[in-house]
Amino acid sequence: MTSRDTAVSVTGLTKRYGDFEALKGVTFDIEHGETFALLGPNGAGKSTTIEILEGYRDRSGGEARVLGVDPQHGGLEWKAKLGIVLQSSGESGNVTVREQLTQFANLYPNPRAVDEVIAAVGLEQKANTRIKNLSGGQRRRVDVALGVIGRPELLFLDEPTTGFDPEARRAFWELIRGLKRDGTTILLTTHYLDEAAQLSDRAAVVAGGELIDIGPVHSLGPEEARIPIVRWTENGGVREQRTPDPGRTVAELVARLGEPEALEIVRPSLEDIYLDLVGSYEKDQEQVPA
Ligand SMILES: Nc1ncnc2c1ncn2[C@@H]1O[C@H](COP(=O)(O)OP(=O)(O)OP(=O)(O)O)[C@@H](O)[C@H]1O
């Protein structure tokens, strides 16, 4: 497949900050209309990757194509197709939410309606409040609103929901699902693995500047790590069994015990699988002499 068929194409991407290698050759593609999550511990290289793709940072090596363009040489027309929510922008202006969004909307050829976007991020009550007087989570919602106001073809979200209360997070998920339905391609980073599981089609896990796994979000990690656990209580003790056929195990239990006490089937969450992946990567790193 050529890079022209994909929204984002990254091959052997490297980034050095002085002597420090922040990215050691990362390769992945994002299809048009796909929501792709970049997961990984603090310092893994997620923001570095996103900022290279946004054209904010130059790469040290490798290839990158974003909507068919090398992000190091993207012009205004290219930039107008992108929506960007940086990890730390902290809008702190003296203008109101509505004024700021209106200003931004005017920069784009086909922006979304300002009031619709204000409603989508739940800031109706604060539309006429100066941004500097908003709470941290409310300011973050302004960042998200600014990212989507230009009706981007490709949206970059670097930890968009940090500081959101649970209700705001759910509302954000709805907003993203709506954008997805409109065909928006989304590259998302988040430390909330439930969020990644809810929103993304595929995910990549990076650690130490390397891509350690990539795939559909429900099939990440080694197959063994995704085997469900059947848990029940018997003779006052908690018992559990890992099995690829939980239905059969439950049937056997029912035949033997009648209704098993406190019966549950637990499927490892994306967070469990992620922790497994990153844990084994870190263990391997310790064994490699520096
Ligand atoms: N301007 C810079 N100069 C030197 N080192 C940097 C610079 N920016 C980032 N780094 C280093 O590069 C590595 C990757 O940073 P990056 O911000 O990409 O991580 P991240 O995966 O986004 O982490 P987080 O989850 O904490 O946001 C880190 O070790 C960081 O210290």
Ligand SMILES: [Mg+2]
């Ligand atoms: Mg980051």
